[in-house]
Amino acid sequence: MTQVEIALALHEPLGTVKTRMRLGMQKLRGLLAGRDEDARPIGTEAV
Amino acid sequence: MDLRLDQLNRGGHGDAAVYLLGALDESARASFEAHAANCAECRREVALLQPIADRLALAVPQVEPPPHLAASIIAAALPAPATITPVPPAQPHPTWWQRVERYSSAISIVALVLALAGSGYAFSQHQEVQSTNDKAAQLVEILSTMYQPGMTPRTLNAAEGAPQAKGRIFLAPDRTQAVLMTYDLPRLPGTQAYQLWLNNPDAGKRDSGGVFQVDESGRGHLLVRAPQVLAEYRNTGVTQEPAKGSQWPTGKRVLMGEL
Numbered sequence: 001m002t003q004v005e006i007a008l009a010l011h012e013p014l015g016t017v018k019t020r021m022r023l024g025m026q027k028l029r030g031l032l033a034g035r036d037e038d039a040r041p042i043g044t045e046a047v
Numbered sequence: 048m049d050l051r052l053d054q055l056n057r058g059g060h061g062d063a064a065v066y067l068l069g070a071l072d073e074s075a076r077a078s079f080e081a082h083a084a085n086c087a088e089c090r091r092e093v094a095l096l097q098p099i100a101d102r103l104a105l106a107v108p109q110v111e112p113p114p115h116l117a118a119s120i121i122a123a124a125l126p127a128p129a130t131i132t133p134v135p136p137a138q139p140h141p142t143w144w145q146r147v148e149r150y151s152s153a154i155s156i157v158a159l160v161l162a163l164a165g166s167g168y169a170f171s172q173h174q175e176v177q178s179t180n181d182k183a184a185q186l187v188e189i190l191s192t193m194y195q196p197g198m199t200p201r202t203l204n205a206a207e208g209a210p211q212a213k214g215r216i217f218l219a220p221d222r223t224q225a226v227l228m229t230y231d232l233p234r235l236p237g238t239q240a241y242q243l244w245l246n247n248p249d250a251g252k253r254d255s256g257g258v259f260q261v262d263e264s265g266r267g268h269l270l271v272r273a274p275q276v277l278a279e280y281r282n283t284g285v286t287q288e289p290a291k292g293s294q295w296p297t298g299k300r301v302l303m304g305e306l
Contacts, residue, residue, distance in 0.1 A: 029099045032099065
């Protein structure tokens with residue numbers, strides 16, 4: 001779906017849809033970065 | 048679309064996430080790409096969020112591709128087996144466009160295979176991705192071998208073990224690799240396989256070209272890897288053997304032909 005279709009379907013302003021997508025992606029990036037850090041084998045930490 | 052919606056939908060600064068999620072329409076996408084070409088901040092945001100968008104493709108429920116997909120793709124790329132024709136005479140050098148036309152079906156099949164392998168179409172586990180990538184790589188290798196310059200087909204005829212079977216082998220005398228396609232061979236249990244043999248009776252030589260299985264419609268394919276260039280062999284045959292192959296033919300012969 002395009003952002004306009006999403007806005008119309010959710011009855012939300014287009015600006016809100018844009019913002020939520022952006023914040024959602026940034027939050028996901030933070031979560032995945034944390035998980036990748038946890039999954040990194042011992043001894044491979046950045047020095 | 049009202050004026051404010053239209054302005055917001057144009058695609059510009061700050062739209063990297065929406066762009067990566069495929070939520071911009073065509074004109075907004077073009078507009079964002081034009082903007083990002085001159086905006087370091089947007090390019091940086093695209094680079095940061097691109098890996099996240101890529102991983103989202105694997106976050107949806109995954110579907111296993113049907114096991115016969117690979118064979119079906121190859122079969123779709125080939126001419127009908129019922130009309131096996133003799134080797135055509137050598138053509139004069141084709142123009143670049145004739146070459147593109149000649150290879151277009153293979154190119155499109157390769158593109159399809161790569162797209163399936165790379166799109167996250169059906170994989171929930173890394174090993175499944177690896178397995179499918181391996182199959183895709185094998186298909187690409189088969190097609191690229193088959194469409195190399197100088198490759199010509201030889202017909203394989205049914206033998207006593209499978210009276211309905213047909214086959215073709217695409218080869219060039221100066222190469223060690225060839226492609227075998229078979230049709231209407233009986234499907235075998237997992238403990239059995241078909242094995243291709245390359246023979247030169249004059250030199251008392253017989254080498255295995257590899258083993259293969261057939262799908263439920265009786266179609267099979269094999270990337271033949273000969274120990275010597277194919278000009279060293281005079282004829283070929285396919286026999287039914289144990290799944291891992293034999294050192295010499297032990298089962299009934301199902302196909303045979305001259306090289």
